[in-house]
Amino acid sequence: MPQDVRFDVTDSLLPTQPSARLQAGNALARLLVTHINGCTEQYRDGQNAAQQRLDALRSPHSSTTLHVEGALQLAPRAFLPPDEEGYARLGRLDSSLRVIEAAFPQVSTDIEVCRLTSMMLEGAWRSRALTPPHEDEQTTVCPCPLCRRLPTPPERTVADYRWRQSAGRPLTVKTWPYRRELDSVLTGGWSVVRQMNDLERDLGYRHRFEDDILLFHEYKRVIDTIDTTQLTQLIEGRLAESFSTNSARALVCGLYAAHKRSVDEYWLQQHHAGSVTLPQTNPLGQSTYSALQMMDCLFWHVSPDTELWQEEHLASLLLCRVVDDMTDVRVDALTGEISNFWLADLPTHTKALYAACAIALIKYGCMPEAHSSMWNTWLMTSTVVWMGLTGRHALWFDGITQGLPPAQECPLCDLQPNACTGILTHGTTLTIAPRPSAPALSTRTAELSARCRAQHPETWPLFDAELHAFEALHGPWHGNTDSTWEILRRTYIAAVEASRAAPSTARARQVQQDSGAVGSEFFYALYDPRTGREDTALLAYMFGCAHPHFLWNATGYRPSDLAGDWLDG
Numbered sequence: 001m002p003q004d005v006r007f008d009v010t011d012s013l014l015p016t017q018p019s020a021r022l023q024a025g026n027a028l029a030r031l032l033v034t035h036i037n038g039c040t041e042q043y044r045d046g047q048n049a050a051q052q053r054l055d056a057l058r059s060p061h062s063s064t065t066l067h068v069e070g071a072l073q074l075a076p077r078a079f080l081p082p083d084e085e086g087y088a089r090l091g092r093l094d095s096s097l098r099v100i101e102a103a104f105p106q107v108s109t110d111i112e113v114c115r116l117t118s119m120m121l122e123g124a125w126r127s128r129a130l131t132p133p134h135e136d137e138q139t140t141v142c143p144c145p146l147c148r149r150l151p152t153p154p155e156r157t158v159a160d161y162r163w164r165q166s167a168g169r170p171l172t173v174k175t176w177p178y179r180r181e182l183d184s185v186l187t188g189g190w191s192v193v194r195q196m197n198d199l200e201r202d203l204g205y206r207h208r209f210e211d212d213i214l215l216f217h218e219y220k221r222v223i224d225t226i227d228t229t230q231l232t233q234l235i236e237g238r239l240a241e242s243f244s245t246n247s248a249r250a251l252v253c254g255l256y257a258a259h260k261r262s263v264d265e266y267w268l269q270q271h272h273a274g275s276v277t278l279p280q281t282n283p284l285g286q287s288t289y290s291a292l293q294m295m296d297c298l299f300w301h302v303s304p305d306t307e308l309w310q311e312e313h314l315a316s317l318l319l320c321r322v323v324d325d326m327t328d329v330r331v332d333a334l335t336g337e338i339s340n341f342w343l344a345d346l347p348t349h350t351k352a353l354y355a356a357c358a359i360a361l362i363k364y365g366c367m368p369e370a371h372s373s374m375w376n377t378w379l380m381t382s383t384v385v386w387m388g389l390t391g392r393h394a395l396w397f398d399g400i401t402q403g404l405p406p407a408q409e410c411p412l413c414d415l416q417p418n419a420c421t422g423i424l425t426h427g428t429t430l431t432i433a434p435r436p437s438a439p440a441l442s443t444r445t446a447e448l449s450a451r452c453r454a455q456h457p458e459t460w461p462l463f464d465a466e467l468h469a470f471e472a473l474h475g476p477w478h479g480n481t482d483s484t485w486e487i488l489r490r491t492y493i494a495a496v497e498a499s500r501a502a503p504s505t506a507r508a509r510q511v512q513q514d515s516g517a518v519g520s521e522f523f524y525a526l527y528d529p530r531t532g533r534e535d536t537a538l539l540a541y542m543f544g545c546a547h548p549h550f551l552w553n554a555t556g557y558r559p560s561d562l563a564g565d566w567l568d569g
Contacts, residue, residue, distance in 0.1 A: 071424050089118075125266075127283045128279065153556035388539065397509065413435055483522045
């Protein structure tokens with residue numbers, strides 16, 4: 001990892017440096033911008049080839065464009081300095097980071113990002129507690145095609161989210177029974193991505209669970225096992241004998257996760273004690289949110305050092321976080337989580353743009369041209385599929401609304417695939433234009449259509465149209481017909497049929513729970529080296545892009561009382 005930029009952030013942990021404290025966000029943004037590498041020529045060639053292929057399937061058309069500003073080019077918001085407890089936490093963190101940095105200078109940039117992010121997090125929490133939230137800059141109704149389609153969210157309570165526990169239902173059949181720290185749905189997503197990415201070039205990540213990031217990232221369940229006082233012993237012992245960059249990176253990331261948890265719990269305890277009143281919103285702007293999430297993005301998803309700072313890689317990581325937040329927004333509002341994009345102090349229009357970027361990237365990930373040049377390019381598509389097949393996603397639960405919106409001239413259907421590579425740096429432009437459709441279905445996709453026509457004739461016209469749209473993006477599909485049909489029958493098709501019926505929370509919950517059950521039964525299909533990627537591409541399209549856009553329906557939330565609990569978000 002490049003080491004050409006350094007900030008003396010350690011000194012800014014001291015109370016005598018108020019100006020440095022307030023500039024943690026600026027320093028972090030500069031550090032990230034300095035390290036980010038521009039989009040590779042090979043990746044641009046893939047994008048151009050994909051666009052030419054799509055253009056050949058449709059006649060000339062008019063289009064609408066929407067520009068998304070580069071997040072790190074915007075001025076980060078300055079937060080209040082930490083309180084006395086915050087300085088104490090930062091001091092303890094810095095002591096542990098110094099131990100790692102002395103043993104492993106290779107990860108000094110990772111350590112710098114951890115220090116800066118933790119400082120910004122401390123300031124954001126204190127600013128949230130002591131300053132009133134900013135007014136939404138968008139005071140009038142936005143006429144853009146995205147904002148006009150924002151959904152009205154259902155009411156939810158904490159009890160509605162008990163399925164989110166990592167160690168609980170609905171993924172009842174565990175994929176890795178021989179390792180306790182992998183015995184849950186949370187680590188399943190990371191492992192699936194590594195299996196898919198490593199099919200051609202095995203970087204040693206596929207089965208190496210002993211020393212890398214997964215060991216430290218079972219959220220609260222595994223963070224409970226992190227004993228930071230034993231870092232010296234770990235470093236001087238096993239890790240020093242068998243060093244990998246990811247080993248040291250995992251320690252840094254584990255420290256950050258533990259620090260973040262301690263900050264969260266400290267302020268929630270202050271809220272419950274009546275010392276402060278926390279609003280559900282958070283003071284993060286577009287730049288501070290993106291910079292804060294980079295700590296998660298860079299280290300939670302294993303990638304080769306040569307690709308770690310590639311612009312196209314970082315864009316997919318950030319938008320994966322946005323998709324996560326679309327799912328978790330009501331839970332995070334209830335439990336006090338600060339780093340949720342949808343609770344951030346941003347105009348509604350900006351949030352809608354980011355949701356559209358996530359959908360455009362899912363569409364792009366369905367195209368074969370998206371997967372030729374970088375190791376981690378399956379991250380977004382596999383994330384959406386994993387969430388849909390573990391019951392953790394709002395696709396079938398919060399996303400089911402009464403009635404199907406019209407598909408004709410739908411801006412979300414017509415949103416063009418986009419890699420969104422400039423979302424952190426120079427910005428990106430979304431295009432809305434009539435989507436292409438394959439003139440005929442390939443053999444296996446036609447079989448899926450035929451089964452739907454025979455078993456669900458009312459849903460068949462919509463399902464068939466979406467298969468044609470998918471094959472325009474993907475080309476002929478060569479997946480596992482039996483397992484994919486069973487999954488789609490109990491997820492996407494079941495959700496479409498539920499949305500046609502009278503509103504029913506119980507029916508929505510039934511579909512949501514069964515999506516986890518069918519995931520338990522057919523999760524293995526995603527590991528098949530012959531058809532797993534094909535299945536993932538189609539499922540990602542149906543879960544994230546297909547009309548009636550259940551994913552988009554998860555963009556809103558209805559405020560409820562802030563009350564932290566055991567949820568592991």
